[in-house]
Amino acid sequence: MTRQDVRSLGAGRVALWCGVVGACLLAAIALGVSFGAGKVTLVQLLPWGPPASDVDLDILLRVRLPRVLLAAILGGALSVAGVCFQALLRNPLADPYVLGVSGGASIGGVLALVLGASSGMLRDLGVPLMAFAGALGALLLIEWVATVDRRLTVYNVLLTGAIFNAFSSALIYFVQSLATLEELRDIVVYLMGRFPVWELERVAPVALICVPVLIALYAMSRDFNAFSLGEEAAQQLGVDVERVKRRTFILASLLTGLAVSVAGLIGFVGLIIPHVLRMLLGPDHRILLPTAFLGGGAFLVLSDLAARLLIAPGELPVGVVTALIGGPFFLYLLRTHRRRYGF
């Protein structure tokens, strides 16, 4: 795609597709709030629906709604992080989970749990901060190791990611072996991942962190488009390559670290959604970034709905659902696009 094509993207097209994908997200949220282990449905809130008891209202508004909104925000965040990594590394398989960035975040979080951040403020802040640091560290390491001739090849990225993931799980097992019984339980719960039972007031800060990050990333969408021509070409087009790279790495790691520290390891959201959207809408990041946020949100809300319903009144970790869908999808991508990816 040339710069001319990029310019000609109409505002109408962006609005149209954001509207379409946004409607999908709203539908997913409505479904997510409607069903769960409890029998109450959204219909009961309507004036003509059957009346809802106090417990039903609590289940709807204080259990399901915050959880569904959290899933929408974190799914969007992971999906946007995927788009950014893919743009910068010029590699369609660069998902936070595959890259090992999520693994890095989980090491950070686990270390924070064991190194005394076991309660109160320290834990509320320490775990996300360490998760962010772990995500960023993993990303820098991967970029440093896997770059050959200023370019990340698919082989290198997958190999480095796989090795880093193996290394990080070994490190986590090591920490687990030293942990007390109480810490061990915290670690297992943290790694297994779950949406915490939070009130809306606690979901709001997560959204507040995401919004400026997302805006800052969107502001760089033209730069991402230039990146798809290669770093040198982007430089020639007037993009401050190093600065954009540094910023994006930090912001996307922040999104990944946030998602991991709130809900544990959730894989493949950043792979499936960007890929599907790129097939539908083309590679322009000005349309890809906002739709990836909305689509990622919808995908995670629906995955979480499945996680809540499949074995109700029990529950699956949501990462299990996304990985069960994402794993085969990943293999399908590798198989069908192997020529383009250089296999």
Place this chain on the structure above:
Amino acid sequence: MAPAGAEMLGALGGVVRTVGIGDFVQAPEALLALPRVGAYDAPNVERILELRADLFITVASQAGATAHGRLSTLGIEVMALDTQTHDGVFRALADLGARIGAADRAAELAATMRMELTAVRQRAAALPRRKVLFVVDRDPLFVAGPGSHIDRMIEAAGGVNVAADAPNAYHRLSIEAALERLPEVIIDTSSNGASAPRGRLKGDWARWSILPAVRDDRVWQVDPSRLVIPGIRLPEMTRLMARLIHPEEFGEPAAAELAR
């Protein structure tokens, strides 16, 4: 040696012949100075050989099966006690008594335990049955389901387990399902720190003010060691369960009785 086995051995007078204990053993006092030889599912084979043990008492578990087989091939008799159920506890007591030559003492003990259990059951039978949620872990929520020793105690102590339809003895339960069932008593054993606050305390459950248990102030914070390891203390545990479910009838337990 596993915790349940250690308590039984203590009651049967087998302490003097014990050479080592498991990592999780907390009672009886007389055993605690002995060397620790690993957890029930991962015994340290070298240490056990070194101590010249000839009998290894543990709980029957799939996790430990391989290690237990290894001990057997090395000439150490392994006694895997099934203490998960009430019947199992009585069977284990009889087996252990027979093995260490204290069969009479074991039979005596079993008779007393049965009598005490019947007494609690009879007294509780006359009371209204309350809906009980027994919390093993809070976030994510894990509860005691059907077939668990806890489930059996709740029933004996005049309660109804609200998670009686869960697929497993210990199972993850959606918070929605827990709320919808409107428990009248919540017994929360999720924090097991020695200094965790104990007693009639709502803790995080205070959020759900629509629950009868919260409204009527029947949320208890209890150390898991008081209730979850079945064994020789079964009557004591069942009595405690009855006091948590019907404090006005069986007497209000003091905080110290709910701590480790």
